[in-house]
Amino acid sequence: MDSGVRAHPYMPNSAPGLKAELLDTLGVALAEELFGQIPESHRFREALALPPALNSEVELSRHMTAILSRNQSCADNLSFLGGGCWQHYVPAVCDEIVGRSEFLTPVWGTPSSDFGRNQAWFEFTSQLGELVGFEMVGLPVYSWGCAVGHAIRMAARLTGRREVLVPQHLDPQRRAVIENYCAAADPDKAIRLVDVKSDANGVLDLGALGALLSERTAAVYFENPNYLGQIETGAAEIAAAARAAGAETIVGVDPISLGVLAPPSSYGADIAVGSIQPLGIHMSGGGGLGGFIASRDEPRYAHEYPTLLNSIATTIKGERSFGMTLMHQSSYGSREEGKDWTGNSTYLWAISSAVYMALLGPQGFRELGELIVQRAHYAAALIGEIDGVTVRHDGGFFKEFVVDFSGTGLTVATINERLRARGIFGGLDLSRAFPDLGQSTLYCVTEIHSAADLDRLAATLREVCAR
Amino acid sequence: MDSGVRAHPYMPNSAPGLKAELLDTLGVALAEELFGQIPESHRFREALALPPALNSEVELSRHMTAILSRNQSCADNLSFLGGGCWQHYVPAVCDEIVGRSEFLTPVWGTPSSDFGRNQAWFEFTSQLGELVGFEMVGLPVYSWGCAVGHAIRMAARLTGRREVLVPQHLDPQRRAVIENYCAAADPDKAIRLVDVKSDANGVLDLGALGALLSERTAAVYFENPNYLGQIETGAAEIAAAARAAGAETIVGVDPISLGVLAPPSSYGADIAVGSIQPLGIHMSGGGGLGGFIASRDEPRYAHEYPTLLNSIATTIKGERSFGMTLMHQSSYGSREEGKDWTGNSTYLWAISSAVYMALLGPQGFRELGELIVQRAHYAAALIGEIDGVTVRHDGGFFKEFVVDFSGTGLTVATINERLRARGIFGGLDLSRAFPDLGQSTLYCVTEIHSAADLDRLAATLREVCAR
């Protein structure tokens, strides 16, 4: 070995002898000579001001672990944060499967060499299709917000119209994403978002909606349950009204609710979108997000999908296999003429979700949905008994609900800070995004919250809200 | 589904309909009828007083995690515990491989169906053989202590003698195991352990050893480094003396030292034993233990191995494969006529160790050994500067060394309690097992202890030892 030079563990050819051998083969003395294409004036010749390498794993591991110890997680604390990322239980089998090197590390192969992965993807779309009640499901996109953005653009292309009705109370993060997808450098190409206000029950005001619908309306987008947690009882009426106006109905759903809630297909949705994060994917600080787009399997819709579409197929020996359909309409096939764009997305999570749905099965989704609904209402009931604290809607929600602290005279920020000191992450602060809701928060209750946890929450809230 | 009865996730046939179908096939109404062989008077008819089932993973996970949170680990604290289980760094690739379902869950197959596992085992014995310098290596046994026990019994069978010389300062745990292996219901079959005292340098007193060697001596057992951490400088002399007396030389080694220390084969050992835990296996509260037995590849030794012996072999197509040799001499082959016994052991750890040795390679073992030696001596030097604290031996150790607190007037227990309150697990308390060493502890320093850690230890010790 050359004096003091150590091969790097990630780079087999950094063993000094080997590198020299390769250079010899090419007849060059230094690798530097191979960069001749780059003009000297383009070169960066300074030392890179990076911290020293931690190329021993024992040091790197310790360094990283020390940094991580500065986090406090929702496992160590009792958290009621939701909104666009939810703490559901992830079965260990999901982690086991997505951690398999075969699924974790590859990028792309042939239908034959990637057969197993493609089948897993097909099982993802097939099971998700059963949940939402649609026959066409694309491979996942980045997030729910991105799925809505694409779905709205699909609707605009389908109808040739450029106005979309959306709920007044929409996740501000999701809305920010949607707004980007609707804006355009060329103003003529932009899609306009029009707010539909909520009624007293926290669901869309059907009258207001009707008044806004017109021949300009490309689509109505609503969510079920909606951002405030409420179930849109008027879903069928909304879809019927949209249809009457020649508009598409796009419904955003939390798929974990679909063991107990009607699938969007059943009340007239044309396109369903949502998040796959609840289906067996850790929150990972928001790194667990993934979105889906589903619809009826009709050419009219199929031809507008921006996603990859993984179809069942047949081999020359008659075996079942899988391949991509309508690839030409993607950006890979048609560059700027393609439908929006696609690229690396969240395909590993499709596998985790496939495992999750197979583990739960119909009874698991039902049981889970019932448990969440009951616990959420239990939590709401307890909280509603606290002086000065109001649960804004009297039932009709799934796992999230709005708690208004206005009556306590305290801000949400203060309450959450006090809760945090007691090991509880309170609900999401809605007061900045929706001043109309006062000092409100969105509380999220799932299967991870036992009755004892909810009792503790109520007791602690009572304590911190007391003057 | 039957009312309220839920299939258990681990039991596919517990789905009520399926079970009924199976019972129908057999023509019985209840599974109970199948237990007809058992007399009623043998049956236990009470309810099992077990806590209620936690058959939902979300509950079980939380329950288990809550219990685990009552542990404080050597990752959260700075630990200097060693003795018979050591905190070395386990590369993530080791965990990845032994976590693979293929290696984690099976029990036994054919040479063809288990080919990959058998090759991994062969790579374990082959690499370990290179470290210890022996051509014959058995599959691992339960622990170092068990390996010594078996090796001593091998020596007794080889020599027909029943006395073994062992170091006075031997791990009390290991010694307790060895004593069981040497005792016998029939006193004529027992093997007698005779202590050899240590000299002032903490190594075997060669004069004392010579005086104890006789025609009764089946073997001399010593360790390198020994239990007090010292390197047995007289290893070759000991082996020569044993040989002259017609006794076998059994050497216990810490294989992680063998990048810098001479292999036992080089100074005359006949049999080498030791722990594989340092080679890529987490301590796991002692669940990471595993022992090995190695020797020259001579029929004389081979025919006394109690372990499984995985040999390279050839298939009918001429391919390389692996199979067990000398199976007939195991307890599986010969019941009470076999050599001691064998059974499930620690074979998964053989794979982890194989990965570890392949990752390190010769340069890794050298580098690691040098780092440990330097850091251990650094720690000893710092500690020795503290008033009232003595490092018993002036160098000559590998990763462990004896610190005597007698001069502080404090007990080891008190000092360790004070250290623990400051996030440090002090060295192993030797005062009970070896009163001759005073208020001594065995400190263990490895690659996980940075200079900063050792500085912190010294500063903290200084603080807690102050009157």
Add this chain to the structure above:
Amino acid sequence: WDEPLVMEMGAPGRRGQLFPVTEKSVAAKVGDAASLLPAALRRAELPVLPEMSEPDVLRHYLHLSQQTLGMVGISLFGTCTMKYNPRLHERLAARDEVAEMHPDQHPDTMQGLLEFVYGLDEALRVLSGMDQFTFQAAGGADAAYTQACITRAYHASRGEGGQRNQIITSIQSHPCNPATSATAGFEVVTLMLDEKGYPSLDALRAAVSDRTAALMINNPDDMGIYNPEIKEWVDIVHKAGGLCFYDHANFNGVMSKIRARELGFDACMFMLHKTFGVPKGGGGPAVGAYGCTEKLIPFLPGPLVRKAGDRFTVDEGGPLSIGKVREYWGNIHQVMKAYGWVRSMGAEGLHEASDTSVLLNNYMERELLKIPGVTRSHPDLEGWRMEMTRFSLGELFEETGVGIADVQNRMADYGVDAFWMAHEPWFIPHPFTPEAGEMWSKEDIDYWIEVLRKVCEEARSDPEMVKSAPHNQVVAKLTADNLDDPDRWATTWRAHLRKTGKR
């Protein structure tokens, strides 16, 4: 394994996951679940999902994993550098301190994650010369989209929003550049290559105008050709009033050698799942790290991390911010892995990796061109290529009728997963673009070359065998049936059953 679809497995009543029975106190207070749900929105029939036990689900997906070749073989997937993904990072990402973090937690409770974000931002600033990075974009294409959105916002802020509606790119740029530009409502102006392998300065001069919003370009390109006039390009676009975005997808060969800043770019993009050791996961979760100079920082999407003393704080973005291209921080757990990778490599390691990837590519080029039937694009262009070379098997096809896809399929039989051919459109027939990178040993590269040599020989000795490949994979190749036929395609099992009359 002759593995059924999960939809075909299971038996009624089996369970793979149970949930707690609702506590008595809960049920007593709120009643049963049905009473809490509006009748009209209650699900009438349960979804038709498989009913399976936990071990059966596990085993099924273990089987599918074993039926995936991927990086378990050798994969020199060009244009998307295949890297070693340190398993340490996966262990860390599995810890509660990562996996069980909610993105809306109070910043005080996520100082660790913020430190990773800040630390990687710092490192990428050093590597690019840019002034600020965001990791919100959930892929390289999303970073290109971020640029498109920022371009829009930048010109709008200067009152040129309606006017500057053209984005210029080259036909050799990744499709995501024109595609995201179009999605953001721009016209795309695509420059063709001249004989040197990149568009001429004249073509660019002809393209710019007061409608020019931005240039989006990569360099080197996927053919391993570096455009030495890139500084002039940036000048021309800047003078025309446009922004310049550097798609650094092909960063691996030039890490530590060139930086976006010295070339004059306003912004650039790195793919953490490509260049920075983050696993690809078969296509994400990914991160397109987007970095820009001071003048574009006000337009960045929030949240951004700032350092105040030894604490990290969160900046949600100001009035000019484009808002968000994706919710929250992006794939922040992948940012952690990339941070770890950079720390483990250090400056010397990055330098070495770049050297090695270019060295190995040129070694490969030398050896591959010895194989009869293999040619390269721009054969007369002198000098060493960068970390990739665009090859062609056009001659082999002419001679044998064996096409590039056949060769790809046949190579899989030898444990070599697919190479990338080329992005659309193809300039040369039957293109292929292997990328050696730095993680594959010379032995692996030699094996890969040997496999291609062998397959080329097979194409001559037994072309039908190669055309009907693969022969040693789980299944054979797909029929030429039209998967774009609405009566055949089926992205879900229920669609397939209907179309085949089984449901």
Add this chain to the structure above:
Amino acid sequence: WDEPLVMEMGAPGRRGQLFPVTEKSVAAKVGDAASLLPAALRRAELPVLPEMSEPDVLRHYLHLSQQTLGMVGISLFGTCTMKYNPRLHERLAARDEVAEMHPDQHPDTMQGLLEFVYGLDEALRVLSGMDQFTFQAAGGADAAYTQACITRAYHASRGEGGQRNQIITSIQSHPCNPATSATAGFEVVTLMLDEKGYPSLDALRAAVSDRTAALMINNPDDMGIYNPEIKEWVDIVHKAGGLCFYDHANFNGVMSKIRARELGFDACMFMLHKTFGVPKGGGGPAVGAYGCTEKLIPFLPGPLVRKAGDRFTVDEGGPLSIGKVREYWGNIHQVMKAYGWVRSMGAEGLHEASDTSVLLNNYMERELLKIPGVTRSHPDLEGWRMEMTRFSLGELFEETGVGIADVQNRMADYGVDAFWMAHEPWFIPHPFTPEAGEMWSKEDIDYWIEVLRKVCEEARSDPEMVKSAPHNQVVAKLTADNLDDPDRWATTWRAHLRKTGKR
């Protein structure tokens, strides 16, 4: 994968793991390493280990893992119940609170581990009626050895140490019982079976004497036969002054149905890696849970866990303790997994598992006996067998020359890993002992039966094909070469090289 041995891989200078460079302050204080080591004991030449990069090591062992069938197929390995190993427990065992625990930590810092030990002890006491368990034994055989040591100590404490030096067992007991008895210095008295499938009471009466130290026996045995006279056995041995040890290796079929206490035993043993959902790891780390009644508690090896209020304390064992059979707590991380398994099953689950394993075995027996050539031991014995049945393919062998090992090899071609044949000695020709357990679905069992049926047919139609099986595995079957030949065997690569003249 045509995978080389790791010893054949790599290249000089490659590194798979680097270690920190010794800090300057350290080197300054102590000098270089060589100066700290006695010259005579310094290693002269580095060990001949492979020199490999990290990704290459990973990939090599991934390949080997894929070349291992195991539980990824179907394994009905009898006498060693194959169970589902919940992946949750593996995730938990990987946490620092388990993996990074030193066994000599202060008890205050390991309350969690102690709680698992205590909790499982409590549960096993309920399941067996015993009064105390220890988990130190690192396998089932080690628990038998524990019994042998305790037997020795017990009689020694009563002044009968020299005299009581015989241990009685049956020829159908697991080999570990006689083998560990012999290791502990006992004479072994082995009783033969009579026509009912177990030794007669007369044989036992003839065997006991004042030299009898203990009886070590399992029941039911591996043939699925339950000895209904077992209570009388225990009485006879007790009256003779011996201890009675119940080898509960075959506990799966009788969980919740019978207990050691009611049968009168002094001690019993459960295998956590067998009955209690702990992964086998290809042969450990395992746990033989050893439980005994009050009278033997003083002899147990330490440490034991005691509960004091809500704290757990450590009892190192008293003066009569046998000391230790293995260092520390035993495989305590596996104890945690077994605890989790018991909690997840609960009383009803255990009952169901026992029911299912017996039900499935009798279903299997019914179907297997329909296959021409398959018979069972003790064919005339009436009634249902327990969780196993001992079958024979002797008739098939007579007819076709295809033996049981051939069938085993051929079944592997269908993804069915080896069944267990029978422990030595074999009472019936070509025995096999599949165990259905509770984790395999009826479909799996039916598939297994179908494979055996098919292989039996193949044995008739193409015996050579079956005899030369396997045909679809990584490698073919071993030659009949004598692996016991000292000139051939090689347990290490260096031995192989020497014997084949390559080194």
